[in-house]
Amino acid sequence: MNLFQIGGLIFCASMIILSIVAIARQKLRRLTGTMWLGFWTASALAIIWPNFTRNVANSLGIGRGTDLVMYCGLLAAAIGFFFFYLRFRQLEANLTKIVRHLAIQEARETKEVTAAEKRQEATSKELDDGL
């Protein structure tokens, strides 16, 4: 084993442990956590057996292991982007609700204050007229 393989394996092992801990502590959902576990495990296998990706690629009809990794990477990026976009839209919707609530509440409070001031002025005027 060369230095890259050792370093890579240590990194993958750390990420596998972190993923398991995150799932156990419910910081990661089970489905997401399992996907990450699968990814780090596959990375570790690819580091230990460099021909691993080539063998899997050949069995799928893809020429090179590098091509397989690239296709999987692109697919994962597209799926990841889609879910992040959904999450972003959800956050935007929540932010909009908060800003809207503040705007309407402020307008209503201003109206109540203005109405109260007008009532006060009217009362003062009546008292002055009475005097």
Next chain:
Amino acid sequence: MKTVLRAKDNQQVWEVIITFSSDKQNAIERLSESWRQGTYIVVPAYNEAQTVKGVVTELLEFYPHVVVVDDGSYDQTSAELHCSGATLLRHVINLGQGAALQTGIIYCLRVGAKIIVTFDADGQHCANDIARLVEPITEGQADIVLGSRFLGQAEDIPVSRRVLLECGILFTRLVSGVALTDVHNGLRAFSRCFAEKLNININRMAHASEIIDQIKQNNFFYKEVPVNLRYTEYSRKKGQNALGAFKILTDYIMERIIR
């Protein structure tokens, strides 16, 4: 009958000449007092300090309830409206015209509006077109009435803007299935019933297409009436260009995919 409103700030004299034709005047006269009192005009505004006060003054001449939604402006838009007679709602950050409209609509429903009109703050729209928009709703002919510049007069519409709008019309007919002559006109009126069902999810400019989608989905009756638009140098700078139109298209498509 002619009325001239002049507003002057440090940069320019802004002048609006409102001409009342007998037809428009009759439409306003035909609108009963109870409908007029129940009509709320929502004006979304973003950095429109130059024009918003003039627009609000023009509207308050005929309609007592004007609701301006300041969408996080960083100029003096809100300050201009102090003691103007309009109700001011302020977004603390800029969300987009769609979000501003929805905020205004929710507020108007809570205070008991019977009819809600959307009106731009850049001085493009004419207040005396509102009566013509509201009339079919008061007569029960439509749930939503949309203004069309291509049925009315659009003074000095730039060619590039016209091309973009025609593409929008074609796109709307194909995708939403609603045949309109003007799909991105901010001047609309809708009944309380329509407003209660309306839910604008798109915060930015693609909300106009979303409103049209919801007409079709909920089987509401709609009508188009001619309205006049004024293209001033100020409003041309504010309008959409090709890049803006592309953003509207992508926002709309993403919203449709998510839904």
